[in-house]
Amino acid sequence: MTHAAHLTETRLSRLLTARDGPLSAPLQITTLPGRSTFLVRTRERPFVVKWRPAPHPLVTIRAASHLMSAREVAHPAVRVPPTPADDHGWWLAVDWLDGxxxxxxxxxxxxxxxxxxxxxxxxxxxxxxxxxxxxxxxxxxxxxxxxxxxxxxxxxxxxxxxxxxxxxxxxxxxxxxxxxxxxxxxxxxxxxxxxxxxxxxxxxxxxxxxxxxxxxxxxxxxxxxxxxxxxxxxxxxxxxxxxxxxxxxxxxxxxxxxxxxxxxxxxxxxxxxxxxxxxxxxxxxxxxxxxxxxxxxx
CATH class of the missing domain: 3.90.1200.10 (Aminoglycoside phosphotransferase (APH), C-terminal lobe)
Structure with a gap:
């Protein structure tokens, strides 16, 4: 996978099913507007998965979530922290917000x-x-x-x-x-x-x-x-x-x-x-x- 490439729904499905956790059995994956962002529906709940070629923006999300959680500020909680993909890039999962x-x-x-x-x-x-x-x-x-x-x-x-x-x-x-x-x-x-x-x-x-x-x-x-x-x-x-x-x-x-x-x-x-x-x-x-x-x- 090249540095400029984006994550596909098929590759994300393989990535998720290869690991344990709440997203290990995705029922449906839908590409959302924006770069390599997906709605992943599971039996438990829906999640948003973001993939980025570098970890920095995902680390920012995780750090902001940590600060907001400490002050009980409502926000989509991080469920999977920044995690290396199998061959390139990083991904993170947060709660889906209905509306x-x-x-x-x-x-x-x-x-x-x-x-x-x-x-x-x-x-x-x-x-x-x-x-x-x-x-x-x-x-x-x-x-x-x-x-x-x-x-x-x-x-x-x-x-x-x-x-x-x-x-x-x-x-x-x-x-x-x-x-x-x-x-x-x-x-x-x-x-x-x-x-x-x-x-x-x-x-x-x-x-x-x-x-x-x-x-x-x-x-x-x-x-x-x-x-x-x-x-x-x-x-x-x-x-x-x-x-x-x-x-x-x-x-x-x-x-x-x-x-x-x-x-x-x-x-x-x-x-x-x-x-x-x-x-x-x-x-x-x-x-x-x-x-x-x-x-x-x-």
Whole structure:
């Protein structure tokens, strides 16, 4: 199996039946959207199996699950930790979470109360996640280190020229004093609509912790703003009220500007490497608007 290859349903079936444990007798295997991710139905329960060529993203899921379990934060529990495949790659199994992804919900047909229910439910779950404190040291130094690495990588890839790099650096100098004293927590960092699971108009849970990090908890508002709040105009007000954050407060706005800046730089490089090119153009525009007009969350 080559480094670029993906796991197939047939090979996964052989992999599972060759070992003991709750997945050793799969009844049905279905490929899910995304890279080498599968729904595995067994007599006991359904599971999600993720296969990756390298262990790091799976180790991240396991570490996040350990931290969340200690704080009793609801999440799909890890049932099989990162495990080497027979000849190449690594796999992991987590519980399947029943429900409908927000991405597949008919949000345009919701009334205000239904949208508010989703927004408030998401805020309550996120507040519980952000009780998970981890990592040593403050956010300011850590954030500046991340910024320098991401900016340099974007420059090396030709994604950020000298003029834009100077704008980013000047903006960062304005933001940094507001980061002092910010305590880092576990953040999901990929709260797009496909990762938020609904039961009707209630949030039943959140999936896919491959990008989890320890950072300013406001980091999770970046993708919420870009990919979730746009689903219905009633989601954001209910979320912000339930989460309890005033985005107009100068210190909060500065922290948000910081995390938007970090995420847009990361997205530039990610979409440059993985496509589509239209999202490179889109994030260049977002970065320019952020530097010119401030955060898009108002």
């Amino acid at each position: 409908t992804p927000l991405a597949d919900a008919a949000a345009e047909s919701w009334d205000a109360a239904q949208a508010a229910s989703v927004g408030a439910g998401l805020a309550h779950w996120l507040k519980s996640l952000h009780t998970v404190r981890a990592g040593r040291g403050g956010w300011a130094d850590r954030a500046e280190g991340v910024l320098n690495v991401r900016l340099e990588r974007c420059r090396e890839a030709g994604l950020v020229g000298p003029a834009l790099a100077r704008r980013v650096t000047r903006r960062w100098e304005d933001l940094r004093p507001h980061l002092s004293g910010v305590r880092r927590t576990l953040v999901h960092r990929d709260l797009q609509s496909a990762n938020i699971i609904l039961d009707g108009h209630a949030v039943s849970g959140v999936i896919d912790f491959e990008q989890a990090r320890v950072a300013d908890p406001l980091y999770d508002l970046v993708k919420l703003t870009d990919w979730v709040f746009t689903r219905h105009q009633g989601i954001a007000p209910a979320f912000l009220a339930a989460y309890g954050v005033d985005v107009h407060a100068p210190a909060v706005e500065a922290r948000l500007s910081c995390v938007f800046l970090l995420e847009y730089l990361a997205a530039l490089r990610y979409f440059h490497r993985n496509g589509p090119p239209s999202l490179v153009t889109d994030h260049h525009a977002k970065l320019d608007r952020l530097l010119s007009d401030g955060i898009p969350l108002r």
